[in-house]
Amino acid sequence: MDISTPESVHLGPLLVVAPAITVSFGGAWLTGLVGALAVAAQVSIAVFHGGLSTPNHIAQIIGLAFLSIMAVIVRLVRDRRSSELVQVRSVSETAQRALLRPLxxxxxxxxxxxxxxxxxxxxxxxxxxxxxxxxxxxxxxxxxxxxxxxxxxxxxxxxxxxxxxxxxxxxxxxxxxxxxxxxxxxxxxxxxxxxxxxxxxxxxxxxxxxxxxxxxxxxxxxxxxxxxxxxxxxxxxxxxxxxxxxxxxxxxxxxxxxxxxxxxxxxxxxxxxxxxxxxxxxxxxxxxxxxxxxxxxxxxxxxxxxxxxxxxxxxxxxxxxxxxxxxxxxxxxxxxxxxxxxxxxxxxxxxxxxxxxxx
Structure with missing residues (x-):
């Protein structure tokens, strides 16, 4: 859509929505893949609209890459905390079964x-x-x-x-x-x-x-x-x-x-x-x-x-x-x-x- 619209209309920044949404339901690998595809799409937009040397496109590519990396880091942290919570619950359930044995x-x-x-x-x-x-x-x-x-x-x-x-x-x-x-x-x-x-x-x-x-x-x-x-x-x-x-x-x-x-x-x-x-x-x-x-x-x-x-x-x-x-x-x-x-x-x-x- 960005390529088919005039150069005065910039839809490329909306690509950040893709990794931001993926981090809520996908794992770190899927979030990283979607982020990489978003960056690739932004590069394609830059090639067709003014070239990669344009300061605006360079800023958009760098910003999208940075936000995609942050999304992957957030997902890794959430996965680690989820794993720790599963372990805590497992220990808690084991302790409860030992303390309150089924009657x-x-x-x-x-x-x-x-x-x-x-x-x-x-x-x-x-x-x-x-x-x-x-x-x-x-x-x-x-x-x-x-x-x-x-x-x-x-x-x-x-x-x-x-x-x-x-x-x-x-x-x-x-x-x-x-x-x-x-x-x-x-x-x-x-x-x-x-x-x-x-x-x-x-x-x-x-x-x-x-x-x-x-x-x-x-x-x-x-x-x-x-x-x-x-x-x-x-x-x-x-x-x-x-x-x-x-x-x-x-x-x-x-x-x-x-x-x-x-x-x-x-x-x-x-x-x-x-x-x-x-x-x-x-x-x-x-x-x-x-x-x-x-x-x-x-x-x-x-x-x-x-x-x-x-x-x-x-x-x-x-x-x-x-x-x-x-x-x-x-x-x-x-x-x-x-x-x-x-x-x-x-x-x-x-x-x-x-x-x-x-x-």
Whole structure:
């Protein structure tokens, strides 16, 4: 077009668009090839319009060659950073698989499904955690959230899960298990350098759950964590539990931890989650209405419920989470029970503290 137009019309400078566009989708070699073709085209224009010795054409050729070289350099830098990001993600995914090993889909009479949603797109690991342990004829579950982010939070999460996998088989009651985990967390946190005030800023909210095979109940010990939701007969309710400080609050007097027993019958589903789920916001700043959304998926399998919940959450937040979120869905399978409800409080010494809500 430039050759066929009068010499007063200069379309040659538009050739710079070619390498500029190519760098967005092509590799370094393709960008360099397109840049070389653009320079060759500019040389052809110069030959037909005034010759190569024209100062204007010389400036255009040099400028186009320089910009093409810069486009290739930009592409090389992007390729190197992309390669580094792939390696980081690979290491992150490997670390997550080692830290948060995939849970079995079936443990005794329980169907289990889980997911971990990381707030950082570049990584898939953080301070949220979950673990299960099969002890005899019962299943014990831990879900927790480490205060803070980064490698320090990952280290604290790993330490707590390691302690849980060991202590879950050594303590008869959940309060005793919670106390053991609290001592373990305090021992780990005191290894951080600095004054006591720094240690006090680290803690872990957690829930401990115990589900026996031979009784249609579940026991819960609360350690400053959001209460789980129970889906029973199509109704979604929050499971109440006595409040208690988080794990690792070394400077506080913990007192006697308790457990709450509630009905968990065949067909019932428990949803355990970290605060990243309920504190997710939409564009207007409104929190995610978890309890209201769950009712429409009450009859879904645990895997389907996780899938619908994850899809709905990302749609609600526009695909951007402010905090990591871990979710566990547990459903009991089996025969219909007579529907007895229990509500005793068991102390860390194994003795019953109170008994209420019998039906």
């Amino acid at each position: 079995p889909r079936r443990l005794g009479p329980l169907h289990i499904s889980s997911t971990y949603l990381a707030a950082a797109k570049e990584a898939s690991i953080g301070g949220d955690l979950y673990a299960v342990a099969r002890t005899g004829n019962r299943t014990r579950v831990l879900i927790g959230d480490v205060r803070g982010k980064g490698l320090a939070a990952v280290g604290e999460a790993a330490a707590l899960m390691g302690a849980f996998q060991e202590a879950a088989y050594q303590h008869a009651t959940l309060p005793a298990l919670a106390s053991a985990l609290d001592h373990s967390a305090c021992r780990y946190l005191t290894q951080f350098p600095g004054a006591d005030d720094e240690v006090q800023e680290h803690f872990i909210t957690a829930l401990l759950l115990e589900i026996p095979d031979d009784d249609f109940v579940a026991r819960l010990t609360h350690c400053g964590h959001p209460s789980p939701l129970l889906i029973s007969r199509g109704q979604v309710t929050s499971v109440p539990s006595p409040p208690a400080p988080p794990l690792g609050m070394c400077a506080l007097e913990q007192g006697i931890r308790t457990s709450h027993t509630f009905s968990f019958e065949p067909g019932d589903t428990l949803l355990l989650f970290t605060d990243g789920l309920v504190e997710a916001r939409d564009a207007s700043g409104a929190f995610y209405p978890l309890e209201g959304r769950l009712a429409q998926w009450a009859k879904c399998s645990p895997e389907a419920l996780i899938e619908w919940l994850q899809r709905d959450l990302l749609t609600y937040t526009g695909g951007a989470l402010r905090d990591d979120a871990a979710v566990l869905v547990i459903r009991r399978a089996g025969l219909v029970h007579d529907g007895r409800r229990y509500g005793e409080l068991v102390g860390s010494d194994g003795r019953q503290v109170a008994d209420h809500d019998h039906r």
